[in-house]
Amino acid sequence: MPDTARAAAGPTPERRYGNRPTMKDVAARAGVGLKTVSRVVNGEAGVSPDTERRVQESITALGFRRNDSARILRKGRTASIGLVLEDLADPFYAPLSRAVEEVARAHGALLINGSSAEDPAREQELVLALCARRVDGLVIVPASGDHRYLEPEIAAGVATVFVDRPPGHIEADQVLADSFAGARDGVAHLIAHGHRRIGFIGDRPGIHTAHERQRGYLAAMEAAQLPVHDGWVAAGTTDPERVRADAERMLSGPDGVTAFFAGNNRVTVTLVRVLAELDRPVALVGFDDFELADLLVPPVTVVAQDPAQLGRTAAGLLFRRLEGANDPPRRMTHPTRLIARGSGELPPAT
Amino acid sequence: MPDTARAAAGPTPERRYGNRPTMKDVAARAGVGLKTVSRVVNGEAGVSPDTERRVQESITALGFRRNDSARILRKGRTASIGLVLEDLADPFYAPLSRAVEEVARAHGALLINGSSAEDPAREQELVLALCARRVDGLVIVPASGDHRYLEPEIAAGVATVFVDRPPGHIEADQVLADSFAGARDGVAHLIAHGHRRIGFIGDRPGIHTAHERQRGYLAAMEAAQLPVHDGWVAAGTTDPERVRADAERMLSGPDGVTAFFAGNNRVTVTLVRVLAELDRPVALVGFDDFELADLLVPPVTVVAQDPAQLGRTAAGLLFRRLEGANDPPRRMTHPTRLIARGSGELPPAT
Numbered sequence: 112m113p114d115t116a117r118a119a120a121g122p123t124p125e126r127r128y129g130n131r132p133t134m135k136d137v138a139a140r141a142g143v144g145l146k147t148v149s150r151v152v153n154g155e156a157g158v159s160p161d162t163e164r165r166v167q168e169s170i171t172a173l174g175f176r177r178n179d180s181a182r183i184l185r186k187g188r189t190a191s192i193g194l195v196l197e198d199l200a201d202p203f204y205a206p207l208s209r210a211v212e213e214v215a216r217a218h219g220a221l222l223i224n225g226s227s228a229e230d231p232a233r234e235q236e237l238v239l240a241l242c243a244r245r246v247d248g249l250v251i252v253p254a255s256g257d258h259r260y261l262e263p264e265i266a267a268g269v270a271t272v273f274v275d276r277p278p279g280h281i282e283a284d285q286v287l288a289d290s291f292a293g294a295r296d297g298v299a300h301l302i303a304h305g306h307r308r309i310g311f312i313g314d315r316p317g318i319h320t321a322h323e324r325q326r327g328y329l330a331a332m333e334a335a336q337l338p339v340h341d342g343w344v345a346a347g348t349t350d351p352e353r354v355r356a357d358a359e360r361m362l363s364g365p366d367g368v369t370a371f372f373a374g375n376n377r378v379t380v381t382l383v384r385v386l387a388e389l390d391r392p393v394a395l396v397g398f399d400d401f402e403l404a405d406l407l408v409p410p411v412t413v414v415a416q417d418p419a420q421l422g423r424t425a426a427g428l429l430f431r432r433l434e435g436a437n438d439p440p441r442r443m444t445h446p447t448r449l450i451a452r453g454s455g456e457l458p459p460a461t
Numbered sequence: 462m463p464d465t466a467r468a469a470a471g472p473t474p475e476r477r478y479g480n481r482p483t484m485k486d487v488a489a490r491a492g493v494g495l496k497t498v499s500r501v502v503n504g505e506a507g508v509s510p511d512t513e514r515r516v517q518e519s520i521t522a523l524g525f526r527r528n529d530s531a532r533i534l535r536k537g538r539t540a541s542i543g544l545v546l547e548d549l550a551d552p553f554y555a556p557l558s559r560a561v562e563e564v565a566r567a568h569g570a571l572l573i574n575g576s577s578a579e580d581p582a583r584e585q586e587l588v589l590a591l592c593a594r595r596v597d598g599l600v601i602v603p604a605s606g607d608h609r610y611l612e613p614e615i616a617a618g619v620a621t622v623f624v625d626r627p628p629g630h631i632e633a634d635q636v637l638a639d640s641f642a643g644a645r646d647g648v649a650h651l652i653a654h655g656h657r658r659i660g661f662i663g664d665r666p667g668i669h670t671a672h673e674r675q676r677g678y679l680a681a682m683e684a685a686q687l688p689v690h691d692g693w694v695a696a697g698t699t700d701p702e703r704v705r706a707d708a709e710r711m712l713s714g715p716d717g718v719t720a721f722f723a724g725n726n727r728v729t730v731t732l733v734r735v736l737a738e739l740d741r742p743v744a745l746v747g748f749d750d751f752e753l754a755d756l757l758v759p760p761v762t763v764v765a766q767d768p769a770q771l772g773r774t775a776a777g778l779l780f781r782r783l784e785g786a787n788d789p790p791r792r793m794t795h796p797t798r799l800i801a802r803g804s805g806e807l808p809p810a811t
Binding site: 191198199200201202205206208209212216221222223224225226228233236237240241244245380383384387402403406407408 | 541548549550551552555556558559562566571572573574575576578583586587590591594595730733734737752753756757758
C-alpha cells in the first residue's frame with residue numbers, strides 16, 4: 112500500500128493483518144482493566160468520563176469494533192468469511208465457491224456469499240455490508256477496478272484475498288489463472304491446425320481476465336506473423352445475442368474466420384450453438400472447461416483453469432492471514448491446461 | 462405454529478410478520494420519547510434507572526433488536542435478505558439465486574447467500590448466523606426437516622420463505638414445483654413410448670423432492686399396471702459413482718431396464734455419460750432442465766421446472782411480508798413442463 116493511500120485510510124493501525132484488535136488490546140492501550148472496556152463498549156454504568164474518553168481513544172486508534180453478533184447470539188461468535196462473486200449464474204464460480212466453503216468449514220468458519228453482478232458500486236456496497244456484519248475475512252472476485260474503499264477494513268484487520276482478478280490500487284493477496292499464456296497457447300493450437308483467420312470473442316474489455324486473454328490471442332497471432340483484421344476481435348457482454356451477432360458477422364463473407372477462440376465459458380456455450388447450425392465445420396477452442404463439453408459433437412477443446420483450485424488456494428491464503436501471517440501480499444498464478452477434444456483440431460473448411 | 466411451540470419461543474411477540482419492531486414501537490410501549498429509547502439502546506447517560514427498566518421491558522416484550530450494522534456503518538443500514546441453499550455447485554440453484562437477487566435489488570436490498578451442503582446442523586448454524594447479522598428476511602432451501610429453531614427469529618420479525626422444499630414442523634410461506642405430478646408425467650411419457658421396465662434413480666430419500674418424485678414414478682407405473690422390481694428404484698447421493706453403479710446394475714441381465722427416469726439434473730448428467738458408453742439405445746427422461754441438454758446426442762427429454770420463477774416467486778412473497786402482509790402462510794406450487802427432445806422418445810431396445 113503506498114504511504115499516501117495508507118494515510119487516507121484513517122488512524123494508522125497497529126497491525127495490518129492477523130487477528131482483529133480485541134478488547135484486551137484496547138484495555139492494554141488505555142491502561143484500564145478488561146471489565147472497564149466491556150462497560151464502555153456495552154454502555155454500562157460505572158465508568159468515569161475521563162476513563163471512558165481514554166477507552167474510546169484506544170478503540171479509535173486500534174480500529175476496534177465490538178463483536179455484535181456474539182452479543183446477539185449470546186454465545187461464542189461463529190467465525191465467518193465472505194465471498195463476493197461476479198455472477199451467481201456463471202457455472203465457473205460454483206466449484207470456486209464450493210472449494211472456498213470447504214476450506215472455511217475445515218477451519219470451523221461459515222461462508223457467506225454475495226454477487227456483484229459485475230457492478231463496481233454493488234461490489235463495494237456488498238463488501239462493506241459484509242464487513243459491517245463482522246466477517247473475519249473476504250475472498251473477492253472483483254468487479255471494481257479501485258479497492259481503496261477497502262483500506263480502512265483491511266487496516267482494521269479484515270483479511271482480504273482477491274481471486275480470478277487482481278485488486279485495483281491496493282496491495283493484497285491474489286490468486287489468478289494465467290489467462291494470457293492460456294489464451295496464447297489455445298490460439299497457437301488453432302494456428303498449428305492450419306487456421307489463419309481466427310476470431311476472438313471475449314468478455315467486456317474492462318475485465319482483467321478478458322483483457323489478458325485478448326492479449327494472449329494477439330500475441331499468438333503476432334508470433335505466427337498472421338494479420339488480425341479489425342472485425343476479428345470482439346469484446347462485450349456475454350449476452351448470447353451479442354455473442355451470436357459478433358460470431359455471425361465474423362463468419363460472413365469470403366474472408367470469414369475458420370476458427371474461434373472464446374474468451375470464457377459463457378461465450379463458448381453460445382458459440383457451440385451458433386456453430387451447430389452451420390453447414391461447414393468451424394474450429395473452436397474455449398477458455399474454461401464446462402460440464403458436458405466432452406459429450407458434445409464435436410467435443411469441445413478448451414483451455415481449462417481449475418476454479419476449485421483457485422478457490423482452495425485463495426481460501427488457504429485467507430486463513431493463513433487470519434492465523435497471523437504478516438508477510439507482504441502474494442500473487443499466485445496457476446497455469447492453465449489445454450484439453451484437446453475435437454473442436455479445436457478441425458482443419459480449416461475449404 | 463402450535464401454541465406449545467409458540468410458548469417455547471419466548472415472550473409472545475405482538476406481531477409475527479411485517480416490519481420488525483422499531484425504536485418508535487419501543488418508545489410508544491414504554492411511554493417515553495424516542496430519544497430516551499435511543500439513549501438506553503446506545504448506553505448513553507441521562508436516563509433514570511426506572512425509565513431504563515421500563516424501556517428494557519418494552520424491548521424484551523417486542524423482541525426489538527438494535528440495528529448494529531447501521532451504527533457500524535454510521536449511515537442508513539443496507540437492507541439485506543439471506544438465501545440459504547443446499548449446494549452451491551448444483552447449477553439448478555444458479556438461476557434461482559440470481560432471480561432472488563434481482564428481486565432483492567429491485568427492493569434496494571442486498572442478497573447474502575450461504576450453503577448448507579445438505580447438512581441440517583449446518584443449515585441451522587448458517588440461518589442463525591445470518592439472523593445474528595441482521596438480515597431482514599430469509600429464503601431457505603431447507604436441508605433440515607425441523608425448523609422450530611427458527612421460531613424465535615420469525616417471532617422477532619424475520620420474514621421467512623421456503624423454496625424448493627417445504628419447512629418442517631412450522632408454518633411458513635413456501636414455493637414448490639410439483640415434483641409428484643412432474644415425475645408421474647415423465648414416467649407416463651416413457652410408458653407411452655413402449656417402455657415396461659423403467660428404472661428410477663433419485664436423490665436421497667429424506668429429501669422432500671426426491672420422495673415426491675419417487676412417488677410420482679410409482680404412481681405412473683401403478684396407473685399403467687406395471688410391476689416395479691425391487692432393483693428398479695435407487696435413492697442415494699448424487700455422487701456420480703453411486704449413480705453409475707445403480708444404473709449399471711439396473712441395465713444388467715436379461716430383464717435389464719430399457720429406460721430411466723432421473724430424479725434430478727445431477728443424476729441425469731451422470732446417466733447421459735453412462736448411456737453414451739452403451740452399444741444400444743436406452744431411453745432417458747430427467748427431472749430438471751440443464752444447459753446444453755438440447756445439443757447432446759440424443760437431445761435429452763426433461764421434466765423442466767423453472768428455478769428462476771421459483772426464486773422470483775419466493776422473493777416476491779418475502780418482500781410482501783417485509784412490507785407488512787400479515788395473512789396466513791401460503792403454499793404455492795408451480796407446474797412442471799415436459800420438454801420432448803429425443804432421449805425420452807426412443808423405443809425400447811429389442
